[in-house]
Amino acid sequence: xxxxxxxxxxxxxxxxxxxxxxxxxxxxxxxxxxxxxxxxxxxxxxxxxxxxxxxxxxxxxxxxxxxxxxxxxxxxxxxxxxxxxxxxxxxxxxxxxxxxxxxxxxxxxxxxxxxxxxxxxxxxxxxxxxxxxxxxxxxxxxxxxxxxxxxxxxxxxxxxxxxxxxxxxxxxxxxxxxxxxxxxxxxxxxxxxxxxxxxxxxxxxxxxxxxxxxxxxxxxxxxxxxxxxxxxxxxxxxxxxxxxxxxxxxxxxxxxxxxxxxxxxxxxxxxxxxxxxxxxxxxxxxxxxxxxxxxxxxxxxxxxxxxxxxxxxxxxxxxxxxxxxxxxxxxxxxxxxxxxxxxxxxxxxx
Amino acid sequence: xxxxxxxxxxxxxxxxxxxxxxxxxxxxxxxxxxxxxxxxxxxxxxxxxxxxxxxxxxxxxxxxxxxxxxxxxxxxxxxxxxxxxxxxxxxxxxxxxxxxxxxxxxxxxxxxxxxxxxxxxxxxxxxxxxxxxxxxxxxxxxxxxxxxxxxxxxxxxxxxxxxxxxxxxxxxxxxxxxxxxxxxxxxxxxxxxxxxxxxxxxxxxxxxxxxxxxxxxxxxxxxxxxxxxxxxxxxxxxxxxxxxxxxxxxxxxxxxxxxxxxxxxxxxxxxxxxxxxxxxxxxxxxxxxxxxxxxxxxxxxxxxxxxxxxxxxxxxxxxxxxxxxxxxxxxxxxxxxxxxxxxxxxxxxx
Numbered sequence: 001x002x003x004x005x006x007x008x009x010x011x012x013x014x015x016x017x018x019x020x021x022x023x024x025x026x027x028x029x030x031x032x033x034x035x036x037x038x039x040x041x042x043x044x045x046x047x048x049x050x051x052x053x054x055x056x057x058x059x060x061x062x063x064x065x066x067x068x069x070x071x072x073x074x075x076x077x078x079x080x081x082x083x084x085x086x087x088x089x090x091x092x093x094x095x096x097x098x099x100x101x102x103x104x105x106x107x108x109x110x111x112x113x114x115x116x117x118x119x120x121x122x123x124x125x126x127x128x129x130x131x132x133x134x135x136x137x138x139x140x141x142x143x144x145x146x147x148x149x150x151x152x153x154x155x156x157x158x159x160x161x162x163x164x165x166x167x168x169x170x171x172x173x174x175x176x177x178x179x180x181x182x183x184x185x186x187x188x189x190x191x192x193x194x195x196x197x198x199x200x201x202x203x204x205x206x207x208x209x210x211x212x213x214x215x216x217x218x219x220x221x222x223x224x225x226x227x228x229x230x231x232x233x234x235x236x237x238x239x240x241x242x243x244x245x246x247x248x249x250x251x252x253x254x255x256x257x258x259x260x261x262x263x264x265x266x267x268x269x270x271x272x273x274x275x276x277x278x279x280x281x282x283x284x285x286x287x288x289x290x291x292x293x294x295x296x297x298x299x300x301x302x303x304x305x306x307x308x309x310x311x312x313x314x315x316x317x318x319x320x321x322x323x324x325x326x327x328x329x330x331x332x333x334x335x336x337x338x339x340x341x342x343x344x345x346x347x348x349x350x
Numbered sequence: 351x352x353x354x355x356x357x358x359x360x361x362x363x364x365x366x367x368x369x370x371x372x373x374x375x376x377x378x379x380x381x382x383x384x385x386x387x388x389x390x391x392x393x394x395x396x397x398x399x400x401x402x403x404x405x406x407x408x409x410x411x412x413x414x415x416x417x418x419x420x421x422x423x424x425x426x427x428x429x430x431x432x433x434x435x436x437x438x439x440x441x442x443x444x445x446x447x448x449x450x451x452x453x454x455x456x457x458x459x460x461x462x463x464x465x466x467x468x469x470x471x472x473x474x475x476x477x478x479x480x481x482x483x484x485x486x487x488x489x490x491x492x493x494x495x496x497x498x499x500x501x502x503x504x505x506x507x508x509x510x511x512x513x514x515x516x517x518x519x520x521x522x523x524x525x526x527x528x529x530x531x532x533x534x535x536x537x538x539x540x541x542x543x544x545x546x547x548x549x550x551x552x553x554x555x556x557x558x559x560x561x562x563x564x565x566x567x568x569x570x571x572x573x574x575x576x577x578x579x580x581x582x583x584x585x586x587x588x589x590x591x592x593x594x595x596x597x598x599x600x601x602x603x604x605x606x607x608x609x610x611x612x613x614x615x616x617x618x619x620x621x622x623x624x625x626x627x628x629x630x631x632x633x634x635x636x637x638x639x640x641x642x643x644x645x646x647x648x649x650x651x652x653x654x655x656x657x658x659x660x661x662x663x664x665x666x667x668x669x670x671x672x673x674x675x676x677x678x679x680x681x682x683x684x685x686x687x688x689x690x691x692x693x694x695x696x697x698x699x700x
Contacts, residue, residue, distance in 0.1 A: 075425075075455075075457070075478060077455075078458075083439060083442055083443045083446060084439075084443065084641070086641075088439055088442075089433060089434075089438055089439040089442075092433055092438075092439075092442070092458060093433045093434065093460070096433060096458060096459060096460055097460075100459060100460070100467070100470065100471070103470070103473075103474060104474075105425075105427075105457040105459070105474055105478055106457060106458050106459070107425070107455040107456060107457050107458075108428075108442060108446060108456050108457075108458045109446060109450060109455070109456070110443070110446055110447075110450070117450070120450065120453070121450070123453075124453055124454075124455055128425060128455050236644070236645035262645065265642075265645040265646070265647070266645055268647045269645060269646075269647045269648070269649070272647045272648065290642075291434070291436075292615075292640075292642035294586070295586040295612065295615040295616055295619060296615070296646060296647065297615070297618045297619045297622045297646065297647045298619070298622065299619070
């Protein structure tokens with residue numbers, strides 16, 4: 001996959017030379033109004049805010065850091081949309097480990113996709129003088145991004161789902177290779193009818209895993225049967241429903257590749273309720289390698305996403321940006337790895 | 351359970367009047383040496399440090415807050431021994447939610463029970479001027495506790511395992527009631543031979559859950575058979591081993607109460623490998639209600655520990671202490687709750 005153009009917005013360019021007075025003149029508003037926008041206060045009309053932010057953006061305005069601060073320890077902000085994500089704790093582990101070694105404190109927040117929470121967080125971030133932000137999300141709010149740019153706070157996105165963000169370094173996982181490896185494993189065991197419970201189509205990672213699945217089938221000369229691909233949303237419930245749909249087919253699959261571990265656990269439960277044994281009667285492969293699937297019944301064969309490593313790399317990248325160095329590449333995909341446990345076996349003889 | 355005496359060390363007493371000069375005189379050391387101890391530096395001999403810390407403690411010395419700080423947002427420190435704990439993410443969720451509402455940032459750290467990490471963390475905590483510390487642990491390091499007291503940083507312990515800490519507010523869970531409820535549920539289904547995979551005996555929570563189990567059996571007139579109680583360490587592997595030991599008994603139990611969810615998952619896997627169906631042939635109850643057991647195969651009947659609520663109460667308590675208010679009680683146990691899912695059923699007819 002080709003690296004994305006970082007654009008010309010430049011997180012690492014020197015402080016812009018434009019003054020607030022000049023921005024105020026061009027926007028036709030008072031200097032205090034521009035100041036309020038820069039400082040993220042809410043007492044500005046949306047239209048004025050939009051006009052001022054556009055001018056700040058055009059001129060590459062960056063707020064100067066405060067001249068003096070008595071806080072002598074660095075802080076970075078690790079922001080989740082939702083701490084209920086199964087990925088959260090693994091990413092926190094990786095981030096905390098590297099940040100701790102660098103003497104940097106990790107402030108963990110959740111913004112729940114709510115703009116009120118995000119504004120509040122931005123206000124706190126300003127007050128605590130954050131040295132960098134790691135955002136774990138698949139949906140980057142352009143306003144947040146713009147406000148961070150104005151503040152001069154470096155931003156890195158950790159995105160296990162693979163969405164692209166414009167001009168922001170993104171750390172993801174090798175989803176296509178993971179889909180390929182999961183499917184090749186089932187093919188090598190002798191399966192030919194392999195069902196896929198896919199992720200949400202709006203996320204690039206779903207598409208990448210699906211393409212990996214197709215590529216493995218085609219390389220093995222197995223025709224792709226679209227009736228064996230059912231939709232899911234990465235949650236267990238959709239794995240349960242999706243697996244039931246596959247089992248209701250006139251010619252059901254002998255193996256199921258679920259594009260997330262939670263969906264795989266839902267699929268295993270659907271099989272259990274029908275009295276079908278895993279892996280003797282149906283094989284199941286997941287995707288993520290969450291800690292809990294090491295002891296699911298049976299322990300799950302899955303594709304490991306290096307979530308802790310992604311967190312570690314995110315800290316190193318954001319600290320480089322904080323020192324005005326460039327990241328290695330605007331987008332990095334860390335490798336995924338097949339982990340074979342007890343939920344896969346050769347197909348039952350029919 | 352009677353509230354513990356908070357002692358006279360007083361986290362909330364006014365700043366002590368003793369000076370560093372006076373402490374130096376009594377200890378027979380120089381003022382800079384006392385200063386080094388107060389500031390947690392390492393260039394002091396252990397014997398001198400011990401003598402000075404004892405005098406600081408006796409005089410109730412508390413460091414004055416710095417006169418000026420430009421950091422205008424509050425921070426609290428949430429410290430785990432190990433972020434790999436299954437409890438971690440639920441507690442983070444609760445803490446972050448209440449802290450966020452209060453405009454307070456949550457700095458998450460792990461100290462891995464290593465004194466080097468703890469010292470490093472203490473140095474960072476000082477530098478970032480933390481407003482309060484929530485420690486999630488079953489083993490409170492007395493040195494850390496003492497250093498925080500000297501710094502005047504309020505401390506609250508969240509301890510799902512139930513150990514007591516001297517003079518520090520502790521938030522725990524009602525372990526005895528949980529053990530009682532789990533066992534009563536199995537008795538009500540008709541089970542009479544109920545195995546227990548217990549937690550580590552050094553932890554009070556293990557003892558409390560075991561006593562709840564005994565109390566339920568005795569109340570039902572079922573004699574306690576000590577051969578049905580096997581040891582575990584809360585991890586899945588020990589649940590697997592413990593369940594196998596129970597199944598190898600000449601008269602094995604028809605139901606198993608595992609004192610943690612992870613041990614319950616290990617027990618379910620042991621049963622699956624022997625071809626025994628849960629719950630048709632053997633019932634299993636866990637303890638914790640981790641998010642992952644809602645979709646284990648089968649979904650697990652368990653005792654819910656209110657981990658997120660424990661985190662929320664910890665924030666409220668530490669903020670009260672930061673405002674020199676007393677906590678409601680030095681020790682609070684939040685209620686546990688039986689959650690019935692699909693891993694329990696009446697015993698199979700023999």
